[in-house]
Amino acid sequence: MCEIKVGSVTNAQRGAKALRRMGIKATLSRIENPSASDGCGFVLRVNCNDVDTAVDLLRKNGIRIVGTVEK
Template sequence: MCEIKVGSVTNAQRGARALRRMGIGATLSRIENPSASDGCGFVLRVKCRDIDKATDLLYQNGIRVLGTVEK
């Protein structure tokens, strides 16, 4: 699984809905020990094969991506 860091819980919820509408399974999680650059510390987990498409869709929906991590 890969994680897409977003700045707030609201953006994480909006992002998860947008990704599910486009057929990408996404789950919302909280980062256990977020750093200051992680915003509120929420991530969307998606399959790594979908990461590029998912980040593009988030940008298209006005959701700022703070970074991605492969787990």
């Protein structure tokens, strides 16, 4: 699984909904010990095969991406 770090919990919720509408399975989770660079500490977990498409879709929907991590 890959994690897409987002800027706020609201963006995480909106992003998960947008990804699901486009057929990408996404789950919303909280980072256990977020650092200052992790934003709000929420991530969207998606299959790593879908991460590039997911990031593009999120950006097109105005969701601020803080970073991505493969877990």
